[in-house]
Amino acid sequence: MKSLKKLFIIPILLFGFIASAQQTANRFFYELSFKPKKDSAKIDKVMTTLDIVKDKSIYQDFTFPAQDSIIKVAVEEMEKTKTWKDISKMIKMPKFSYKITKAYPSMLETYSDRISRNLFGYEENIKFDWKITTDKEKIGEYNTQKATTEFGGRKWTAWFATEIPFQDGPYKFYGLPGLIVKVEDEGKNYSWLLSGNKSIKDWKELTYAEELNAKFGMSNELKIIPKDKFEKSYAAFKQDPMAEARTQVPQNMLSMKMPGSDVTIGEALKTQEKMLKDFFNSNDNPIEVQTTTDKKKK
Structure with a gap:
């Protein structure tokens, strides 16, 4: 029964991170509009968050954290009844599983994601070459100023607000004299727009679902590896995401029923x-x- 729990009781725990002590955070909500397919003009949307605490910021897809209470109830019911339930049918899956942490004040960035049952990441010292212009625009309630840069093979335009004293922004973007309110690439493949913010008391870096990782055999220990090695490992994982799981299940167990x-x-x-x-x-x-x-x- 214990091994079955590790494999199946909550498959959504594929996406995990690393723990920290409770503290107060400034949470900024960014609506991300993006084109998931290169050959299609279809736009998808997802809510993302940038949590800023004293020594760092964390950017992530907010889909799982927003459903934390639903996951908690479902898992507690399974533990109580000793039966298995496919939680994936109850919740909405995220669009992106990675997290990006920026350490303050160095702004060393850590990109992390789960590869099978382990958590891997790579570090980057990104230096954005921002060109700040005199153009100004009112975006929502904020007075913003325009800046441009090139990054990741795309040209980007950002609008930042000096009235919000954080030199940070969504995804890997940072380095302007105020929080980035909007940033998008030239082809509008990806566009982030600040849509709200709130203060989170007793903020925890891990959600309830992520805290269960260790309990069900999934490591929360972040292993830093070179970026090129991460990219190769992740590409292999995408090709065969169940390779490791298959080695842990004997052939004669495949026909056995899940508990309950x-x-x-x-x-x-x-x-x-x-x-x-x-x-x-x-x-x-x-x-x-x-x-x-x-x-x-090159």
Whole structure:
């Protein structure tokens, strides 16, 4: 039963991070509009957040954190009844699974994501060459000023507000004399717009779902590796996301039923694999079109 829990009780724990003590955070909500497919004009949207605390900021897709209470109730019910339930049918999956941490004041950036059952990341010292212009614009309630830069193979335009005293922004962007209120690339493939903010008392870096990682056999220990190695490992994971899981399930167990369910272990594995492949195949238009490998070829 213990091994089954590790594999299936909450497959959404694929996306995890690293813990920290409670503190107060300034949370900024950014609506991200993006084109998930290169050959399509279709626009998708997702809410993302930038949490700023004393020594760092954390950017992420807010889909999972917003459903934390639903996940908590479902998991507690499974533990109480000793039965398995496919939580993925109850919740909305995120568009992006990575997190980006910027350490203050160095602004060393850490990009992290889960590769199978482990949490990996790489560090970057990005120096944005911002060109601040005299153009100004009212965006929502904020008086903003325009700046441009090139990053990741795209040209970007940002609007920042000096009245918000954080030299930070969504995704990897930072370095302007005020919080970035809006930033988008020239082709409008990705566009972030500040849509709200709030103070979070007793802020915790981990959600309830992420805190369960260790309990169900998924490491929350962040392993820093070179960026090119991360990109290669992640690409291999996308090709076969259940490779590691298959090695942990003996062939004779595949026909066994999940506890309290008519679903077999083999069927649950296939469902989880489809969920992961659908997630990876939903976007072929990356924010950064220039990879580490591309840079080394030049």
